[in-house]
Structures are given as structure tokens and as C-alpha cells.
Amino acid sequence: MxxxxxxxxxxxxxxxxxxxxxxxxxxxxxxxxxxxxRIALPLPWLAAVAAAFTLTQLALVVPGLGLGWDETVYVSQVSHQAPAAFFSAPRARGITFLVAPVAALTTSIGALRVYLALLSGAGLFAALWVWRRLLPAPVLAVAGALFASLWVTLFYGPQVMPNLWVAYGVLAATGCFLRAVRDPGDRWALAGLGAGVALAALMRPTDAVWLVLPLAGAALIVRRHRIRPRLRLLLLAVLAAGLALGCAEWVIEAYVRYGGLFARLERASEIQGRLGWYFAVDDHVRALGGRTLCRPCDVQWKHPVTALWFLALPLLVAGGVWAAARTRHRAAVVLATVVGSALAAPYLFTVGYAAPRFLLPAYALLALPVAYGLVRFCVACGLVRLSRIRRGWRPAVLTLVAGAVAVHLAIQYRVLEGVAGRVRADTADYARVAADLRAQGVRPPCVVTGTEAIRVAFRTGCASRQPSGHDASVTPDELAAMGLREPVAVLVSGDRDAPGYARGWRPHSLPDLGRVTGYRAYLSPAAFP
Incomplete structure (x- = not known):
């Protein structure tokens, strides 16, 4: 009793x-x-992830970060700071359109960075929000956190580069495709599908092609009882319309400036080192140590720990697919895996160099199966109170998960700190060079050519022109004639001599640019200090 x-x-x-x-x-x-x-409500989960992503960019990346080489090309197309730089065949103008509202109004790089940081946070939220009816909110939150915690994602969030926006486009388009298949009456899903494809195509047309191919294949091979013939045709039409709309400007420019679409594709392949069969997986592994561009990527693999997550990614994706195999989320997880793999394949096997940003669209989609597998694992071990708690396992597994997350974040932070630190140092170096040239009489209207001309010219307010290479847009004789009318600076480094037309011009030593030593300028007669 x-x-x-x-x-x-x-x-x-x-x-x-x-x-x-x-x-x-x-x-x-x-x-x-x-x-x-409460757990099923997606808004607080996704809002928290997007807010953390934005705040981390503002704290760790934005301060003191000047424009890189590619960024300078994109921004110069709409900025009043300097004449537009040469726009080569592989580039698309989507990212220029995105930054135009700010770049056309102010020359402040800080304002541009803050604008993109805020916009990238909103973009992450919107792309994940599309999936709220397809996958549980905790899965979406974990996927967003995994993707946003990568140093590559954080570094390129506030940058004037197209790859992150391609990632948002493919993530939204894939989610909308699944929603349209599940509910043919969902008009917003069809509109979102077209908009996502168009966004990806506007940023990088070739990436959009690799997005459309698996989605079109899914529309064709899915069983008839899942997709009726009318819906099948409608999905294919929307995919084609989105691709055509996004690529329209790039195709029109191909005929206006390059003599046709195939001529532009050929020139783009030439600039990229001739596309073909390459095994570039090892290049991407080495690049994850903090190289924004690894070309040629014959460097030593000094920090293997930075690529552990990349090497584990196939296993984690397979685990997520296995976890979803007998659930109602199987279609969403499998399609995200297929499309993500299709987007990664060209950069891993057809391009002979590596840049971590190339794989951002693939990472965004592959984060979904990884997150699904991790959440199911945590639920099974009782770390999330949605199933029977196995008390004996809980402390050990919780410690393991927390330790893995802490190590992952520490590694990503260290790499991010190193990359951002190098760019900040470059920013200060280029500012000194530009100030030195202005003091020597190189002021608008003016022209800068030679080593690192694009970034120096933009900061000086000059046009950048090259007589040779991929960006050739002027002849040596034309540069010599320009030097008689306006200031022209020919930049050389190391033991290189001045080109023939500039050997009689006034030499001037400049501050070195990191590894670019012996930096100097040959100034035309029209430049007076």
C-alpha cells in the first residue's frame, strides 16, 4: 500500500x-x-537559419572586403566609377543585373556587400521555403545550416558572383517541380519552376542546362499514374520556357558580339581551357583548403582536414537516400540527389581546373538528403523527442554529434578567415597602387593595361584594355596613340620588360601586390604628376 x-x-x-x-x-x-x-512550423526554423547566415556574413566577411577580379568585371558594367571592363564569352550578365540598383547609385563597396548579404539571406530563406510541403521543417533547417556554414557559401554570399544565385534557382526549381507533380492544381509551383530555371539561366546558362536535363528526364520517365500526359507536357513546356527566357540575353549577345551562338560557345570553351574529359575531383579537394581558383591545380595538398566533409559527402547522401527509401519523402530526397549530382558532374569531369564556388548549386541540393539522414539518425537515437528514447545511447551520441558539428564549424571558420584575410590584404595593396598612380597623373580619362590591370584600373577610375590574351580589345599601336592624348599606364612585374611601344615612357615603381613583386608602371607622355 x-x-x-x-x-x-x-x-x-x-x-x-x-x-x-x-x-x-x-x-x-x-x-x-x-x-x-511547434517543430513542424517551418517559418521560425528557416528564418533563424537565414538570419544567422546573414549576420555571419556581416560580421566575418563584409568588413574591408574589396572587389575581386571577376567582381570588378561584373560591377564595372553598371558602375560610374570607371568604364566597363572587357566582358568575355563565358560570362553572363545576370549578377550584373542583380547588383545594378546599388552599383549604379553608389561606388561604395561596403554598401554593395551589405546589400548582397541581406539579399543572400533572403534568397536562402525563399529557396528553402519552397520545400516546406515536401520535407519536415527540421530537415530543411539542418540542410540550410549545413549549406550556409560552408566557408564557400559564406564567402560568396556578399560577393558579386553568380554561383550562389544559381544554387538558389536550382533549389527553388527542383522543389517547385516536385510540388507541381504532387498537386497539378498548384499554379504557384509551375510559376516557381519557370522562375527558378530562368534565374539559373540568367546567372549561368550552362548550369541551367544541367538543371533542366534531369528535371525533364524525371517528367518523362515518372509513371503515368503519377504524372498525367497533360501535366507532363506542361512541365516540359515550363522548363523550356524558363530556360529560353533566362538564356535570351546571352544568346542575343552571342549573335551581336560573337558571330553566333556556337561561335560564343566555342570561344567560351577556349577561354576555359577547352572543355573535355578531365578528372578534377582531386583539384576540387585541394581547392577546399582556401583557394578561390585552382588553375592549374598542381599545388600540394597541405590541409587534408579541410576536405573531410567533401570526402564524406557521397556516404552521407547515400545514407539520406537509404533513410528516405521507405518513407513518403523518398521522391523529394531522390530527385534532389539526382539533380545535385547532375550539376556537379560537369565541373568534376569536364573542366580542367577547380573553383569551390562552381559546386555551390550541387551542395545546395545535396544538403537535403544529408540533412534527412542526419535528422532521422538523431530521431532514432532519441536526440529529438519524436520517438522512443534510448537513454543508454543518448549521451554518447549527443557528444559525438556536438563534437562533429563543432569541428566542422571550426574548420570552416579557419578557412574562411584565411581567404577573407588574403582578400582584405589585396584590397589594401590595390588601394595603395591606385593612389600612387593618381599621384603620378593617371587620372580619368585614362587607360591601364598589363599585369592586374582590371582591378587597378577600376580603382583608379580608368579603362582597362589589353592588347593580347582572352581580353584582347586594343592593339599596341592604338595604345601608343592613346598615350599621346590621355594618361596610359602599362603595368609590368618581375623581370619583364616594357612592351615596345612603351619603352620610351616614364618608369615608376609601385607597391608590390602580394606575390606580384617588382611591380612598376610605364607612364605615357600625357601623364604628369
Missing amino acids: QQSRLISGSGDRGVPREAREGARGRRARRRALRTTR
């Missing part, structure tokens, strides 16, 4: 045991239902 009272408690005296257990069971079920509903 005493033991019975200790178990039941004094407040339950006189109440039948069955009734007490029934009330307790109902209360437990209500608490579990409320907890499940």
Missing part, C-alpha cells in the same frame, strides 16, 4: 488507476502533439 501511494502520489487518492493512467496518457499525447506542431 505504501509503495502504491508513493507511485500514485497523494493528489491521486481515490481515483481509479485506469482513470489516472488515461488522464496522464491524454496529457502526454497533448504535450507531444504541441511539441510536434
Whole structure:
């Protein structure tokens, strides 16, 4: 009797045991239902991830980060700071359109960085929000956190580069495709599908092709009872329309400036080192140590720990697919895996060099199966209160998961710190060079050519022109004639001599640019200090 009272408690005296257990069971079920509903709400989860992504960029990346070489080309197309730089065949103008509202109004790089940081956070939220009816909110939050915690994602969030925006486009388009298949009456899903494909195509047309191919294949091979013929045709039409709309500007420019679409594709392949069969997986592994461009990527693999997550990615993706194999989320996880793999394949096997940003679209999609597998693993081990708790496993598994997350974040932070630090040092070096040239009389209207001409010219307010190479847009004779009318600076480094047309011009030593030593300028007669 005493033991019975200790178990039941004094407040339950006189109440039948069955009734007490029934009330307790109902209360437990209500608490579990409320907890499940709170967990299922996607808005707070995704908003928290997007806010953390934005704040981390503002704190760790944005301060003091000047424009890189590619960024300078894109921004110069709409900025009033300097004439537009040469726009080569592989480039698309989508990212220029995205930054035009700010770049056309102010020359402040800080304002541009803050604008892109805020916009990239909103973009991450919107792309994940599309999936709210397809995958559980915790899975989406973990996927967003995994993707946003990569140093590559954080570094390129506030940068004037197209790859992150391609990632958002493919993530949204794939989610909308699944929603349209699940609910043919969802008009917003079809519109989102077209918009996602168009965004990806506007940023990088070739990436959009590798997005459309697996989605079109899925539309064709999925069983008839899942996709009716009318919906099948509608999906294919939307994919084609989105691709055509996004690529329209690039194709028109091909005929206006390059003599046709195939001529531009040929020139783009030439600039990229001739596309063909390459095994570039090892190049991407080495580049993850903090190289924004590894070309040629014959460097030593000094920090293998930075690529552990990359090497583990195939196994984690396979685990996520296996975890979803017998659930209602199978189609979403499998399609995300297929499309993500299709987007990664060209850069891993057809391009002979590596840049971590190339794989951002693939990472965005592959984060979904990885997150699904991790969440299911945590649920099975009782780390999330949605199933039976295995108390014996819980402390060990919790410690393991927390330790893995901490190590991952520490590695990503160290790499990010190193990359951003190098860019900040370059920013200061280029500012000194530009100030030195202005003091020597190189002021607008003016022209800069030679080593690192694009970034120096933009900061000086000059046009950048090259007589040779991929960006050739002027002849040596034309540069010599320009030097008589306006200041022209020919930049050389090391033991290189001045080109023939500039050997009689005034030499001037410049501050070195990191590894670019012996940096100097040959100034035309029109430049007076």
C-alpha cells in the first residue's frame, strides 16, 4: 500500500488507476502533439537559419572586403566609377543585373556587400521555403545550416558572383517541380519552376542546362499514374520556357558580339581551357583548403582536414537516400540527389581546373538528403523527442554529434578567415597602387593595361584594355596613340620588360601586390604628376 501511494502520489487518492493512467496518457499525447506542431512550423526554423547566415556574413566577411577580379568585371558594367571592363564569352550578365540598383547609385563597396548579404539571406530563406510541403521543417533547417556554414557559401554570399544565385534557382526549381507533380492544381509551383530555371539561366546558362536535363528526364520517365500526359507536357513546356527566357540575353549577345551562338560557345570553351574529359575531383579537394581558383591545380595538398566533409559527402547522401527509401519523402530526397549530382558532374569531369564556388548549386541540393539522414539518425537515437528514447545511447551520441558539428564549424571558420584575410590584404595593396598612380597623373580619362590591370584600373577610375590574351580589345599601336592624348599606364612585374611601344615612357615603381613583386608602371607622355 505504501509503495502504491508513493507511485500514485497523494493528489491521486481515490481515483481509479485506469482513470489516472488515461488522464496522464491524454496529457502526454497533448504535450507531444504541441511539441510536434511547434517543430513542424517551418517559418521560425528557416528564418533563424537565414538570419544567422546573414549576420555571419556581416560580421566575418563584409568588413574591408574589396572587389575581386571577376567582381570588378561584373560591377564595372553598371558602375560610374570607371568604364566597363572587357566582358568575355563565358560570362553572363545576370549578377550584373542583380547588383545594378546599388552599383549604379553608389561606388561604395561596403554598401554593395551589405546589400548582397541581406539579399543572400533572403534568397536562402525563399529557396528553402519552397520545400516546406515536401520535407519536415527540421530537415530543411539542418540542410540550410549545413549549406550556409560552408566557408564557400559564406564567402560568396556578399560577393558579386553568380554561383550562389544559381544554387538558389536550382533549389527553388527542383522543389517547385516536385510540388507541381504532387498537386497539378498548384499554379504557384509551375510559376516557381519557370522562375527558378530562368534565374539559373540568367546567372549561368550552362548550369541551367544541367538543371533542366534531369528535371525533364524525371517528367518523362515518372509513371503515368503519377504524372498525367497533360501535366507532363506542361512541365516540359515550363522548363523550356524558363530556360529560353533566362538564356535570351546571352544568346542575343552571342549573335551581336560573337558571330553566333556556337561561335560564343566555342570561344567560351577556349577561354576555359577547352572543355573535355578531365578528372578534377582531386583539384576540387585541394581547392577546399582556401583557394578561390585552382588553375592549374598542381599545388600540394597541405590541409587534408579541410576536405573531410567533401570526402564524406557521397556516404552521407547515400545514407539520406537509404533513410528516405521507405518513407513518403523518398521522391523529394531522390530527385534532389539526382539533380545535385547532375550539376556537379560537369565541373568534376569536364573542366580542367577547380573553383569551390562552381559546386555551390550541387551542395545546395545535396544538403537535403544529408540533412534527412542526419535528422532521422538523431530521431532514432532519441536526440529529438519524436520517438522512443534510448537513454543508454543518448549521451554518447549527443557528444559525438556536438563534437562533429563543432569541428566542422571550426574548420570552416579557419578557412574562411584565411581567404577573407588574403582578400582584405589585396584590397589594401590595390588601394595603395591606385593612389600612387593618381599621384603620378593617371587620372580619368585614362587607360591601364598589363599585369592586374582590371582591378587597378577600376580603382583608379580608368579603362582597362589589353592588347593580347582572352581580353584582347586594343592593339599596341592604338595604345601608343592613346598615350599621346590621355594618361596610359602599362603595368609590368618581375623581370619583364616594357612592351615596345612603351619603352620610351616614364618608369615608376609601385607597391608590390602580394606575390606580384617588382611591380612598376610605364607612364605615357600625357601623364604628369
